[in-house]
Structures are given as C-alpha cells and as structure tokens.
Amino acid sequence: MKKAQIILASASPRRRELLDQIGIAYEVWPVDIDETPNRNEAPADYARRIAAEKSAACHRLALHQDLPVLAADTAVVLNGRIMGKPKDKEDALAMLRQLSGQTHQVLSAVSLRGRLHGEALSVTEVTFRSISEREMLTYWATSEPADKAGSYAIQGLGSVFVQSIAGSFSGVVGLPLFETAELLLQQGIQVLHE
Numbered sequence: 001m002k003k004a005q006i007i008l009a010s011a012s013p014r015r016r017e018l019l020d021q022i023g024i025a026y027e028v029w030p031v032d033i034d035e036t037p038n039r040n041e042a043p044a045d046y047a048r049r050i051a052a053e054k055s056a057a058c059h060r061l062a063l064h065q066d067l068p069v070l071a072a073d074t075a076v077v078l079n080g081r082i083m084g085k086p087k088d089k090e091d092a093l094a095m096l097r098q099l100s101g102q103t104h105q106v107l108s109a110v111s112l113r114g115r116l117h118g119e120a121l122s123v124t125e126v127t128f129r130s131i132s133e134r135e136m137l138t139y140w141a142t143s144e145p146a147d148k149a150g151s152y153a154i155q156g157l158g159s160v161f162v163q164s165i166a167g168s169f170s171g172v173v174g175l176p177l178f179e180t181a182e183l184l185l186q187q188g189i190q191v192l193h194e
C-alpha cells in the first residue's frame, strides 16, 4: 500500500473516492465542527470558512504527523440561500421542491493546510428539470438524499434530475479535483508523476 501523502479531514466516503480517483494516498481523520452559518454570511464566505475550520481542527490534532491536511465543504445555494443536509424527510422534500425546475449553484471550498495554507473555491451551476411529488417521495425512500447537501446526489439516482451542469462535476460530488490538484502541487505533491 502507498504511504499516506496527506491527511483527509473528512468522514465523507465521496471525498475518499475522489482522492482515490487521482491516486493520492491519505489517512482519514474526520473532525466534527459546528457548521452553523453566521448571520448574513455570504454562501462563498461560509463554505470557505467551514473548509478552513475543518482543516484547522484536524491540523491541531495531527501536528506530529507532518503531513498536509485536506478538508472541504460543499453547499447548495438557491437564490443566495444556503441548503445544507436535510434534517428529516420534510426538510428534504422542501429542498427538492425548491430545486425543481430551477438553476442553483454548488459551492465546494477546499482547504489544504501544511507549512502553507492553500484555499480554493469551485462554483458550479446545476439546472434541474421539474420533479413530481411522487418522484420526490420515491427518491427520499432510496435514502440517497439523507446525507447530501441539497438532498440529492449527482453521482447517484439524483443524476436523472440534472438537465445540465456548468462547472466541476467532482466539485458537486464534494471535492473539486482540478483545484485540489493545484493546491497539492503548491505543497510539492504531484498527481501525475513517475
């Protein structure tokens, strides 16, 4: 097995799969922080702050490791309002009703904290077709929406709602790989090397 190159401050299986996709070896050290938005906090500031707080919390624990810490945060934004993960079924259905037939943004902030601190933000426009109430109920019953920002997964069944995207597919899934590779390179970690 390849030696860990970074510490991944995330409990998200999606982020692990995305790092696997680009062949970066990591150790997982999830952190739990308060993800409540501040009053009047702009969505981009919020996503950046949460990603930075996740990497900082993990970096404090992992100091003896001497590996950079990667963290990310993904927020779905409709008309300037942040949608996190649904609290329950009603919350998920309310989110899907609002996203139906509309274009929203998915913001994915990345923070890489080593000797330097690098940050990046990916913004993707996602357009949904109209979704019927029956489809929403059936979708909720699959359990896919439960732990996803905006109550859908573009990489899963939720893909059938997605008419178009402009931006980063990996960003919508939870870790924008173009930006991540750039941040890794700044700290001397090359994705494509012999």
Ligand SMILES: Cc1cn([C@H]2C[C@H](O)[C@@H](COP(=O)(O)OP(=O)(O)OP(=O)(O)O)O2)c(=O)[nH]c1=O
Pocket (backbone or CB within 6 Å): 009, 010, 011, 012, 014, 015, 030, 031, 054, 072, 073, 074, 075, 076, 085, 106, 147, 148, 149, 150, 152, 153, 154, 155, 172, 173, 174
């Ligand atoms: C919009 C969308 C979100 N998501 C997921 C990605 C993230 O896991 C989640 C957003 O929640 P986050 O708070 O960004 O991350 P997390 O709590 O799952 O993991 P951690 O904080 O430990 O890193 O929604 C998808 O998997 N597909 C999608 O299409």
